[in-house]
Amino acid sequence: xxxxPRPTRLGPQQAAPAQPMPTTRLSAWEIVxxxxxxxxxxxxxxxxxxxxDFTELHGDRLFRDDPALLAGxxxxxxxxxxxxxxxxxxxxxxxxxxxxxxxxxEGYRKALRVMKLAEKFGRPVLSFIDTPAxxxxxxxxxRGQAQAIAQNIAEMSALRVPIVVVITGEGGSGGALAMGVGxxxxxxxxxxxxxxPPEGCAAILWRDAGRAQEAAEALRLTAxxxxxxxxxxxxxTEPEGGAQTDPDAAMLAAREAVGRHLGALAxxxxxTLLERRYQKYRIIGRQVERLSRAR
Amino acid sequence: xxxxxxxxxxxASQRREMPAGLWAKCPxxxxxxxxxxxxxxxxxxxxCGYHHRLSAAVRIAITVDEGSFTExxxxxxxxxxxGFSGYPEKLEEARRRxxxxxxxxxxxxxxxxxRAVLVVLDFFFMGGSMGSVVxxxxxxxxxxxxxxxxxxITFSASxxxxxxxxxxxxxxxxxxxxxxxxLHAEGLPFISVMxxxxxxxxxxxxxxxxxxxxxxxxxxxxxxxxxxxxQTIGRRLPEAFQTAEFCLEHGLIDMITxxxxxxxxxSRLLRFFGAPRAEVEATA
Ligand SMILES: [Zn+2]
Numbered sequence: 001x002x003x004x005p006r007p008t009r010l011g012p013q014q015a016a017p018a019q020p021m022p023t024t025r026l027s028a029w030e031i032v033x034x035x036x037x038x039x040x041x042x043x044x045x046x047x048x049x050x051x052x053d054f055t056e057l058h059g060d061r062l063f064r065d066d067p068a069l070l071a072g073x074x075x076x077x078x079x080x081x082x083x084x085x086x087x088x089x090x091x092x093x094x095x096x097x098x099x100x101x102x103x104x105x106e107g108y109r110k111a112l113r114v115m116k117l118a119e120k121f122g123r124p125v126l127s128f129i130d131t132p133a134x135x136x137x138x139x140x141x142x143r144g145q146a147q148a149i150a151q152n153i154a155e156m157s158a159l160r161v162p163i164v165v166v167i168t169g170e171g172g173s174g175g176a177l178a179m180g181v182g183x184x185x186x187x188x189x190x191x192x193x194x195x196x197p198p199e200g201c202a203a204i205l206w207r208d209a210g211r212a213q214e215a216a217e218a219l220r221l222t223a224x225x226x227x228x229x230x231x232x233x234x235x236x237t238e239p240e241g242g243a244q245t246d247p248d249a250a251m252l253a254a255r256e257a258v259g260r261h262l263g264a265l266a267x268x269x270x271x272t273l274l275e276r277r278y279q280k281y282r283i284i285g286r287q288v289e290r291l292s293r294a295r
Numbered sequence: 296x297x298x299x300x301x302x303x304x305x306x307a308s309q310r311r312e313m314p315a316g317l318w319a320k321c322p323x324x325x326x327x328x329x330x331x332x333x334x335x336x337x338x339x340x341x342x343c344g345y346h347h348r349l350s351a352a353v354r355i356a357i358t359v360d361e362g363s364f365t366e367x368x369x370x371x372x373x374x375x376x377x378g379f380s381g382y383p384e385k386l387e388e389a390r391r392r393x394x395x396x397x398x399x400x401x402x403x404x405x406x407x408x409x410r411a412v413l414v415v416l417d418f419f420f421m422g423g424s425m426g427s428v429v430x431x432x433x434x435x436x437x438x439x440x441x442x443x444x445x446x447x448i449t450f451s452a453s454x455x456x457x458x459x460x461x462x463x464x465x466x467x468x469x470x471x472x473x474x475x476x477x478l479h480a481e482g483l484p485f486i487s488v489m490x491x492x493x494x495x496x497x498x499x500x501x502x503x504x505x506x507x508x509x510x511x512x513x514x515x516x517x518x519x520x521x522x523x524x525x526q527t528i529g530r531r532l533p534e535a536f537q538t539a540e541f542c543l544e545h546g547l548i549d550m551i552t553x554x555x556x557x558x559x560x561x562s563r564l565l566r567f568f569g570a571p572r573a574e575v576e577a578t579a
Pocket of ligand 1: 321322323324325326340341342343344345
């Protein structure tokens with residue numbers, strides 16, 4: 001509703017139901033390190049373990065196939081789903097081949113193409129997110145990185161099938177949100193989701209990338225912070241020490257959460273689903289209205 | 296002087312934004328320009344055509360028909376939701392310097408007789424960055440356009456998402472884009488005008504979602520920052536990289552329109568899209 005005169009409070013003030021939490025609290029910077037841990041299970045491994053008979057689809061039909069982003073169909077617990085996720089590699093060789101999981105515009109356009117197929121065939125979308133950023137390259141800019149991201153965000157906000165998002169590692173700004181608009185956003189305990197990497201934030205605000213630790217705290221980028229802000233819906237617990245210590249346990253927890261939410265979303269009529277999704281983002285960060293002294 | 300400029304309805308803040316003194320130095324050609332002449336020329340350098348950045352208030356004054364603008368949500372101000380060090384001070388300073396509560400002015404107005412909902416970002420307020428309030432104002436404006444069945448026109452001037460509100464700022468990309476998508480779904484026109492600079496999260500959301508995307512000459516338009524890209528690719532970028540002209544060449548925007556022709560251009564587009572007239576049109 002446009003000019004709602006009521007004072008509005010929301011987002012941060014929304015109460016989050018209590019969730020069991022591990023006793024040891026890591027600092028934001030320690031969590032950043034875990035989210036980027038080389039041995040941490042990446043989106044391709046989540047797809048490999050959670051999706052049966054994954055069939056990859058290639059190309060955006062406009063420019064090329066982006067190796068930094070995986071998209072296709074498969075079966076999740078007996079249910080056909082569309083799956084998207086950036087391809088962060090396990091070693092340098094894989095990372096070079098897949099551009100460190102940083103998609104170009106054609107990657108986002110491939111993801112959109114597959115999501116539109118999901119819509120056509122009434123299949124839910126499962127998005128696994130682990131990307132440092134959209135690729136900051138001159139060619140990416142030439143091909144419309146911003147437009148590709150904007151288009152995905154807008155289309156996902158109105159896609160007529162359920163979307164479940166799982167942030168498994170790094171949720172790097174717009175490049176992550178371009179795969180991250182959904183009905184339910186889940187986040188692994190030691191994943192991060194941020195508007196800017198802490199190093200970049202420190203460099204811009206304080207002209208000192210060395211103050212990244214401080215920026216990591218200030219940005220409130222951990223799952224626990226984001227749950228409190230109403231930006232994510234649920235935290236997926238990781239084994240003590242991080243997902244890399246026991247990837248199977250982390251994936252089992254993810255499977256349980258995804259299954260539960262997909263089941264609940266399937267029961268909603270599509271118009272209800274879309275209105276709920278719109279409102280989910282609509283209420284984030286509304287402010288307390290007050291008369292401005294500046295006027 | 297164009298007739299609609301004679302009595303700009305927000306003249307006080309327009310003056311505030313002007314540097315003191317009778318003469319202004321053009322940042323591009325370095326010529327000294329008589330302030331009055333610059334003002335008459337819509338802040339476009341008469342020597343080299345450089346489009347000076349405009350405050351939101353000046354943009355509205357030079358865009359809407361005289362006396363037609365009604366502002367929405369003027370009192371909506373940011374809180375410091377994350378307790379981000381230094382943010383309240385920065386907000387306070389921006390409020391003091393601009394005389395505005397936030398980095399966006401929204402409202403309804405008529406553009407050459409066409410009623411529209413307008414969103415204008417103000418680069419002079421924390422770099423026009425989009426935090427929760429800017430996102431909220433853009434979204435409310437789009438929702439108002441939808442309710443009133445009016446076209447939406449956005450004028451962007453922004454460095455992107457506001458870091459000090461963290462992921463809350465990032466979520467404003469989703470919120471504003473979803474509202475823009477609803478306009479499209481209902482067949483309402485949305486024209487996006489990008490002025491210098493329009494970068495980061497604003498480009499990756501509503502600004503690139505217009506039915507028609509118009510840019511001012513020479514405007515910086517891009518997603519990633521020049522320095523980040525240069526570090527990534529290990530090369531220097533050409534001067535013209537991420538300019539409006541670069542974007543036009545690469546098919547990212549529809550047109551580049553000089554400031555003195557912008558109103559006519561908007562009018563032409565609104566007429567084509569069948570936008571409602573503010574008053575009954577004289578029969579030809
Ligand atoms: Zn000049």
